[in-house]
Amino acid sequence: MSTLSEQHCATCWADAPRVTEQEAAELLRQIPAWAQIEVEGVAQLRRVFKLKNFAQALAFANRLGELAEEQGHHPALLVEYGKLTVRWWTHDIGGLHINDFIMAARTDELCFEV
Numbered sequence: 849m850s851t852l853s854e855q856h857c858a859t860c861w862a863d864a865p866r867v868t869e870q871e872a873a874e875l876l877r878q879i880p881a882w883a884q885i886e887v888e889g890v891a892q893l894r895r896v897f898k899l900k901n902f903a904q905a906l907a908f909a910n911r912l913g914e915l916a917e918e919q920g921h922h923p924a925l926l927v928e929y930g931k932l933t934v935r936w937w938t939h940d941i942g943g944l945h946i947n948d949f950i951m952a953a954r955t956d957e958l959c960f961e962v
């Protein structure tokens with residue numbers, strides 16, 4: 849089976865299943881720099897990338913935005929001086945889908961982290 853970062857997001861329907869706890873634990877092992885968090889009852893993946901300055905954080909955010917548009921799956925981004933906080937979850941199902949793990953892995957591939 850291909851690694852997460854080689855996969856593409858599938859169209860996710862409103863009735864698509866969330867990943868199970870067991871599946872999430874297995875998938876998280878493939879993206880060890882990410883944490884699974886819960887925000888207002890919604891499971892999400894989060895990573896804080898350390899960058900040189902604001903310009904680099906913004907450039908990373910813009911590149912990630914291009915990838916999100918290509919894949920039709922979009923993150924929550926917080927751009928700060930020297931930091932970019934990225935969160936992935938699937939709004940349509942109110943939780944985590946395999947697409948979120950794919951996009952977390954593909955985010956790592958883009959990383960300009962210093």
Ligand SMILES: C[C@H](O)[C@H](O)[C@H]1CNC2=NC(N)=NC(=O)C2=N1
Pocket residue numbers: 860920921922923936937938939940941
């Ligand atoms: C119509 C459009 O494809 C959908 O609303 C997509 C857009 N991007 C998305 N991104 C994320 N993270 N979750 C979604 O459920 C989602 N849905």
